[in-house]
Amino acid sequence: MLVLTALLVLPGQVLSQAPITFNYIEQQIITASDPAAAVDESSLIAAINLYDPLLYPNVEQGSMAPRPHLAESWTLSPDGRVYTFTLRRGVKFHSGRDLTAADVVFSMDRALRLKKGFSWVWTPVLEPGAIKAVDPYTVRMELKQAYAPFLGSLLLFFILDKDLVMSNIRPGPYGEFGDYGTAFLERADAGSGPYKMERFDRATEMVMARFDGYWRGWKPNQISRVSFKTVTEEATVKTLLLSGQADMVNQWLTVQGFRELRQAAGIVVKEDPSVQLFHLEMNTKKPPLDNVKVRQAIAYAFDYDIAIQQIFEGATKARGPVPVRVPGWNSNLPVFARNTAKARQLLAESGVPASALSIEYAYVVTLPLERQVGLLLKNNLEAIGFKVEIRGEPWARIVDLATKAETTPHITAIFDTLKYPHVDSHTYGMYHPSCWGTFRCMSFYENPKVTQTLEAARRATKPEEQMRLYQAAQAMIVADAPSIYVANPLHRIAFRDYVKGYRYVGLLGFDVAYYDFTIVK
Amino acid sequence: MSFGTYLLRRMLHIIPALVGLSILIFLLSRVVPGDPARLALGPDATPEQVRQLRQEMGLDKPLLTQYVLYVGGLFRGDFGFSLRTRRNVAQDIREFLPATVELTTVAMLFAVAVGLPLGVLAAVHKDRGADHVSRLLALGGVALPRFWLAILLQLVFAYYLGILPTIGRGPAPPVRITGLFLLDSLLVLNIPSFLVALKHIILPAVALSLGSLAQITRLVRANMIEEMRRDYALAARSYGLPERLIIFKYVLKNAFSSALTVIGLSYGFLLGNAFLVETVFAWPGLAFYGVDSLLFKDLNAVVGVTIVVGAAFAVVNLLVDIAYGYLDPRIRYEA
Numbered sequence: 001m002l003v004l005t006a007l008l009v010l011p012g013q014v015l016s017q018a019p020i021t022f023n024y025i026e027q028q029i030i031t032a033s034d035p036a037a038a039v040d041e042s043s044l045i046a047a048i049n050l051y052d053p054l055l056y057p058n059v060e061q062g063s064m065a066p067r068p069h070l071a072e073s074w075t076l077s078p079d080g081r082v083y084t085f086t087l088r089r090g091v092k093f094h095s096g097r098d099l100t101a102a103d104v105v106f107s108m109d110r111a112l113r114l115k116k117g118f119s120w121v122w123t124p125v126l127e128p129g130a131i132k133a134v135d136p137y138t139v140r141m142e143l144k145q146a147y148a149p150f151l152g153s154l155l156l157f158f159i160l161d162k163d164l165v166m167s168n169i170r171p172g173p174y175g176e177f178g179d180y181g182t183a184f185l186e187r188a189d190a191g192s193g194p195y196k197m198e199r200f201d202r203a204t205e206m207v208m209a210r211f212d213g214y215w216r217g218w219k220p221n222q223i224s225r226v227s228f229k230t231v232t233e234e235a236t237v238k239t240l241l242l243s244g245q246a247d248m249v250n251q252w253l254t255v256q257g258f259r260e261l262r263q264a265a266g267i268v269v270k271e272d273p274s275v276q277l278f279h280l281e282m283n284t285k286k287p288p289l290d291n292v293k294v295r296q297a298i299a300y301a302f303d304y305d306i307a308i309q310q311i312f313e314g315a316t317k318a319r320g321p322v323p324v325r326v327p328g329w330n331s332n333l334p335v336f337a338r339n340t341a342k343a344r345q346l347l348a349e350s351g352v353p354a355s356a357l358s359i360e361y362a363y364v365v366t367l368p369l370e371r372q373v374g375l376l377l378k379n380n381l382e383a384i385g386f387k388v389e390i391r392g393e394p395w396a397r398i399v400d401l402a403t404k405a406e407t408t409p410h411i412t413a414i415f416d417t418l419k420y421p422h423v424d425s426h427t428y429g430m431y432h433p434s435c436w437g438t439f440r441c442m443s444f445y446e447n448p449k450v451t452q453t454l455e456a457a458r459r460a461t462k463p464e465e466q467m468r469l470y471q472a473a474q475a476m477i478v479a480d481a482p483s484i485y486v487a488n489p490l491h492r493i494a495f496r497d498y499v500k501g502y503r504y505v506g507l508l509g510f511d512v513a514y515y516d517f518t519i520v521k
Numbered sequence: 522m523s524f525g526t527y528l529l530r531r532m533l534h535i536i537p538a539l540v541g542l543s544i545l546i547f548l549l550s551r552v553v554p555g556d557p558a559r560l561a562l563g564p565d566a567t568p569e570q571v572r573q574l575r576q577e578m579g580l581d582k583p584l585l586t587q588y589v590l591y592v593g594g595l596f597r598g599d600f601g602f603s604l605r606t607r608r609n610v611a612q613d614i615r616e617f618l619p620a621t622v623e624l625t626t627v628a629m630l631f632a633v634a635v636g637l638p639l640g641v642l643a644a645v646h647k648d649r650g651a652d653h654v655s656r657l658l659a660l661g662g663v664a665l666p667r668f669w670l671a672i673l674l675q676l677v678f679a680y681y682l683g684i685l686p687t688i689g690r691g692p693a694p695p696v697r698i699t700g701l702f703l704l705d706s707l708l709v710l711n712i713p714s715f716l717v718a719l720k721h722i723i724l725p726a727v728a729l730s731l732g733s734l735a736q737i738t739r740l741v742r743a744n745m746i747e748e749m750r751r752d753y754a755l756a757a758r759s760y761g762l763p764e765r766l767i768i769f770k771y772v773l774k775n776a777f778s779s780a781l782t783v784i785g786l787s788y789g790f791l792l793g794n795a796f797l798v799e800t801v802f803a804w805p806g807l808a809f810y811g812v813d814s815l816l817f818k819d820l821n822a823v824v825g826v827t828i829v830v831g832a833a834f835a836v837v838n839l840l841v842d843i844a845y846g847y848l849d850p851r852i853r854y855e856a
Contacts, residue, residue: 029605029606031605031607115569120566183608186608201805202606204805229688229689230803231688231803232800236672236687236801236802239676239679239680242680243683396560399556399559400555400556437568
């Protein structure tokens with residue numbers, strides 16, 4: 001009878017109770033197994049599976065908005081400065097110890113003092129000591145001022161086992177905290193996540209085993225063991241997936257590589273609009289691009305349709321600086337399209353002599369796609385009288401050039417992914433003068449009204465008011481044309497068809513949460 | 522000059538070479554564009570974070586001071602902190618070097634074991650079937666790009682036939698002695714572990730060896746043909762000595778000395794240039810680590826790897842010189 005019931009409930013599926021090993025291939029090494037130092041995808045995947053963040057993206061609803069996780073609930077003071085979090089009871093670390101407010105306080109103080117990873121998101125408003133344990137299950141965080149992206153940024157705040165870390169410190173520069181356990185966390189974990197680190201060989205593999213005491217519990221067909229392998233060569237990655245030696249491979253394969261995989265039997269290539277912006281940043285401090293009409297002329301001269309159809313293959317056309325799937329994106333922004341007559345008219349209105357229309361376009365030399373965009377831009381701009389020099393540079397050089405307006409090229413091709421799940425990332429983070437000197441702000445954009453609006457948006461306490469201000473800023477920014485907004489490329493990932501439960505909400509690493517996957521063969 | 526004096530002189534030559542190499546690579550690594558601290562911290566790091574890391578790395582000090590501190594560290598076994606792996610480069614090298622040494626050694630053994638008899642066979646059967654086949658193989662070995670061959674071998678033997686592993690070195694033997702899986706398995710007489718390591722190394726070693734194998738074959742063939750025309754070979758034949766004795770005892774010994782140079786150079790070359798094969802087979806070796814570090818501008822790692830590979834090159838050349846001295850005593854007396 002039980003068997004019959006099971007067959008009726010799960011037609012065509014066989015529940016496997018045996019341990020399930022999952023082979024995941026990533027093309028870059030896990031540079032940091034310490035969650036406070038994680039910034040790249042591989043390191044974030046490790047953190048998400050070994051640790052628990054305070055809040056979690058609402059993947060069940062297909063949204064990146066924060067939902068309760070370790071924090072069951074929270075309140076915000078009327079002035080938007082004080083967050084009070086109530087922690088979930090019964091959460092255990094891998095050591096077997098209960099997670100309490102002291103661990104949360106320790107983890108945030110540690111992140112702020114180490115100054116690595118995503119600490120830069122919190123340092124403008126938080127200082128060590130500003131986080132207090134009110135009682136064992138209540139934490140209070142006192143910000144210097146209201147800060148709109150704060151709650152979202154806590155998705156990237158992972159909680160460590162204070163006692164375990166402190167019992168493994170070595171001498172170091174942090175006084176009584178020694179090295180803050182940084183050396184220890186490079187070979188072990190101190191988390192409460194669904195998986196425990198079993199083995200870590202940085203160059204080749206991290207093996208994780210299911211943590212039986214995980215607070216969310218376990219269901220049949222979930223993955224019990226993970227082999228996270230690093231394989232850089234694309235041909236090898238494809239061979240591993242095709243032969244069944246890998247169950248899932250990362251997003252960094254080429255479009256051609258995914259196309260090949262899609263044609264193979266038993267493989268799913270999942271495509272989603274990403275939260276990435278590809279744009280051509282125009283240096284607004286460098287003549288002739290210091291003239292807004294020249295920038296607008298360039299924005300009208302560029303052939304977006306060809307770029308989207310022939311170079312980006314399936315990408316969404318960008319509409320402003322904020323990727324279109326990010327909450328807070330302004331859907332009423334004017335859309336630039338190629339209009340040569342208008343471009344010529346704007347050039348004439350600019351008053352810039354034809355002899356001054358000479359610019360350079362820089363791109364990352366290892367990305368042929370950016371070169372193709374450069375050639376398209378050159379072709380489009382030369383049709384209206386510009387001279388364009390195309391220059392490939394190593395990424396390290398571009399980062400260096402970006403430090404000063406004088407050294408920053410006229411136009412630079414940049415892929416920019418959402419840094420934290422908030423519209424602030426692609427507005428304040430790119431167009432507030434405080435970001436000058438980084439690759440994100442190679443336009444050196446400055447408009448006092450926009451600056452004021454962005455600051456007001458960050459300080460606004462009501463979400464509706466925040467969004468209204470961020471959207472107003474977007475409109476002003478687009479009108480000033482500090483960039484050519486080209487595309488929101490597709491996010492692709494490939495896995496065997498028996499892997500179920502994959503969900504992409506746009507946040508780096510959160511789609512590869514092994515706990516969400518089941519294997520149904 | 523005695524053999525001991527000869528050996529000592531050759532060893533002393535290594536010191537200025539390594540000092541020169543360390544200065545050169547140290548300077549080069551610092552003039553390459555890009556701020557390593559900014560790269561390491563990620564593009565979103567604040568100027569303060571970058572400044573702090575530059576200070577921790579000593580990048581704010583004058584170049585000469587940086588060099589002196591670095592060399593001082595080398596004598597204490599401290600190769601500096603890696604920005605990529607966040608630990609001492611010496612520790613990284615200890616972890617990655619054995620994989621490359623093992624791969625390169627097996628590749629060279631394979632190249633010599635196959636290339637030498639193939640060269641002899643081609644020379645003895647000059648302009649006949651065996652010669653044509655060996656020349657074709659040699660030409661292919663030199664002409665085929667290593668990474669392409671590696672992918673091809675992987676597809677045939679790992680994907681279609683499924684008889685050899687696709688990637689990696691396999692599980693480490695239970696006891697680590699040298700870090701060379703094959704040797705460590707043998708030392709503790711763990712035959713199953715040895716066989717697993719052997720299965721994993723076959724494809725990368727074959728892919729890596731073919732270039733050297735081809736060179737050795739061609740060189741041995743050419744030298745053998747030349748030596749076989751010399752007076753001493755003719756005299757031996759006229760005395761009625763057996764052909765096998767003439768070839769293997771007299772001709773091959775003379776023909777082999779120049780092939781020895783190629784073997785020595787190839788070994789050193791492969792140590793630093795195995796990265797394409799290491800990349801395809803996800804082989805956790807030093808060459809791959811070195812290239813990865815270069816792309817990431819991980820200064821200490823780049824300098825550390827270069828010095829280690831340079832030292833290995835120098836040691837291998839020293840061994841070749843010793844072997845030369847053994848094979849041809851005139852060399853050690855002329856030196």
